[in-house]
Amino acid sequence: MRATERQIDDWLKAKENEHLEFKEAKNNFHFETLVKYCAALANEGGGSIVLGVTDRRPRRVVGSTAFTDLGRTKAGLIEKLHLRISADEVAHRDGRVLVFTAPSRPLGVPISVNGAYWMRAGEDLVPMTQDQLRRIFDEASPDFSAEICTRATLGDLDPAAIKIFRERWHSKTKTASLLQADDTQVLRDAELLTDEGVTFAALILLGTRPALGRLLGHAETIFEYRSSEVPGPANQREEFRQGLLLYYDRIWELVNLRNDLQHYQDGLFMLDVATFDERSVREALLNAVSHRDYRHGGSIFIRQYPRRIEIVSPGGFPPGIKQDNLLWQQNPRNRRIAEALARCGLVERAGQGFDSIYRECIRQGKPLPDFGRTDEHFVWLTLHGEIQDPEFLRFLEKVGRETQAAVDTRDLLVLDLVHRGVPIPPEIESQVPRLVELGVLEQVGRGRGSRLLLAQRYYRMVGKAGAYTRRKGLDRETHKELLLKHLVGNPGGRPLAELHEVLPQLSRRQVQDLLQELRSEGRVKLSGQRRWARWSATESKNKNGPKGP
Numbered sequence: 001m002r003a004t005e006r007q008i009d010d011w012l013k014a015k016e017n018e019h020l021e022f023k024e025a026k027n028n029f030h031f032e033t034l035v036k037y038c039a040a041l042a043n044e045g046g047g048s049i050v051l052g053v054t055d056r057r058p059r060r061v062v063g064s065t066a067f068t069d070l071g072r073t074k075a076g077l078i079e080k081l082h083l084r085i086s087a088d089e090v091a092h093r094d095g096r097v098l099v100f101t102a103p104s105r106p107l108g109v110p111i112s113v114n115g116a117y118w119m120r121a122g123e124d125l126v127p128m129t130q131d132q133l134r135r136i137f138d139e140a141s142p143d144f145s146a147e148i149c150t151r152a153t154l155g156d157l158d159p160a161a162i163k164i165f166r167e168r169w170h171s172k173t174k175t176a177s178l179l180q181a182d183d184t185q186v187l188r189d190a191e192l193l194t195d196e197g198v199t200f201a202a203l204i205l206l207g208t209r210p211a212l213g214r215l216l217g218h219a220e221t222i223f224e225y226r227s228s229e230v231p232g233p234a235n236q237r238e239e240f241r242q243g244l245l246l247y248y249d250r251i252w253e254l255v256n257l258r259n260d261l262q263h264y265q266d267g268l269f270m271l272d273v274a275t276f277d278e279r280s281v282r283e284a285l286l287n288a289v290s291h292r293d294y295r296h297g298g299s300i301f302i303r304q305y306p307r308r309i310e311i312v313s314p315g316g317f318p319p320g321i322k323q324d325n326l327l328w329q330q331n332p333r334n335r336r337i338a339e340a341l342a343r344c345g346l347v348e349r350a351g352q353g354f355d356s357i358y359r360e361c362i363r364q365g366k367p368l369p370d371f372g373r374t375d376e377h378f379v380w381l382t383l384h385g386e387i388q389d390p391e392f393l394r395f396l397e398k399v400g401r402e403t404q405a406a407v408d409t410r411d412l413l414v415l416d417l418v419h420r421g422v423p424i425p426p427e428i429e430s431q432v433p434r435l436v437e438l439g440v441l442e443q444v445g446r447g448r449g450s451r452l453l454l455a456q457r458y459y460r461m462v463g464k465a466g467a468y469t470r471r472k473g474l475d476r477e478t479h480k481e482l483l484l485k486h487l488v489g490n491p492g493g494r495p496l497a498e499l500h501e502v503l504p505q506l507s508r509r510q511v512q513d514l515l516q517e518l519r520s521e522g523r524v525k526l527s528g529q530r531r532w533a534r535w536s537a538t539e540s541k542n543k544n545g546p547k548g549p
Helices: 005-012 031-043 070-081 130-138 159-173 183-189 200-206 209-215 244-256 278-291 335-343 355-363 390-403 409-420 426-437 456-461 465-472 476-489 496-502 508-520
Strands: 020-023 047-051 086-092 095-102 116-121 124-127 221-225 236-240 261-266 269-274 300-305 308-314 378-384 441-444 451-454 524-527 534-537
Touching: 005 086, 005 508, 031 047, 031 070, 031 095, 031 116, 031 124, 070 086, 070 095, 159 183, 159 200, 159 244, 159 335, 200 209, 200 244, 200 335, 221 244, 221 278, 236 244, 244 278, 244 300, 261 390, 278 300, 278 308, 278 335, 278 355, 278 378, 355 390, 355 409, 390 409, 390 456, 409 426, 409 441, 409 451, 426 441, 476 496, 476 508, 476 524, 476 534, 496 508, 508 524
Parallel strands: 020 047, 221 300
Antiparallel strands: 047 095, 086 095, 116 124, 221 236, 261 269, 300 308, 308 378, 441 451, 524 534
């Protein structure tokens, strides 16, 4: 998709991140430097470098005369990097802007320039560390859980765990032969046992305590309960170095020992919500076991506090997975484990993401799952148990009762983001029209200047009708009158930046649209161009302007 003037305007307000880089490059920009930046962007998941825009905030377009033969530059980039680099020239009102966009590197393949693998560090380019390169090369490694543990035998698998696996698989599929087959056949059918031997997936899910200690000692889960933040020994601690199916239920039993109820009022009724949701805790454990890096020597830790649970698993996110895409992108690091869990009904499908966890957090009025402490070495998930907004919880329950329509995780996420005033990512924008049609969202305005807010009935239900009026804001005509009043009171022509301060709740583009409407009505005029452009009230007769002769 080609870059546009509107997109440049949106980027001016954005922060630089691993996917976006700004350079002033007013007169020129070295081609070799551009090659390195494109390589760095590709190594960090893909992104764009924008020339002709100041790299310090408040950011503005200054224009660039670099790379006049854009086609030749693009061909040179592709020849150097062997990636499909796109190059766009945008005729922005404030000057020429160049946008070079690099796709993400192939899985397991870092992009090099003259033998060096580049990444960005603040304003600079630096070589990637050996640890970062190792993680990239490891992306193309085979599934560890499907590999054979050459020292393991069938006797290293616990018969009780195999029985649990068999019964769960039968309960899901109702296949009679599962109850008649011997253990070896069941394990072969599940691909946990092959002609070459016992897989690591079989050990991790079904292994005995002695076998795990001897063959894969770090494949353990440690539970701790801590009543406060004070460092020192935990109030309770249990270690599980055995197949997951042998302790899967025990983890929830431990959490539920101290799982108090929180109360909220819904009309005449007092309703209860558990601090920790069973499905969310179980799903978090399954994801930790499925996605952790078993080549990493650490253990899975589950730390329970009175109002939160932390699940820490070694290895960072699997390749291609980040916090902002884990709801719609799956890449199980240990596919054989995930497939076995799907067979026995513990997850709905191999590689299932965090859909159910997000769904329950939103439905229960709790904060979304928190991955803020995650890094390249550990995934650190925090589930907060405190009900933050019981009024929003009541609204969601009422929506479910009244609409009688299936509201999925993406619908709930849209409602939660709108409620918190957070922009909706492109991946779930398609949910908006349906929610508007159901009457649970309202769209204020049209086109680029439109905004979303919860339906008026939400504010009436929670007794905050004034908040609805405030959030909905002034209507379009009132906005125009405020701009006109400012121009009449400040003659001589005013820049767009000053007029934006009159309506700071609107975007720069929205203010421009209002001014263009006033201009088409003959109530204001524009003189000058680009940075010297000035708006002023006309001398013609209008509602609030000065009267003509």
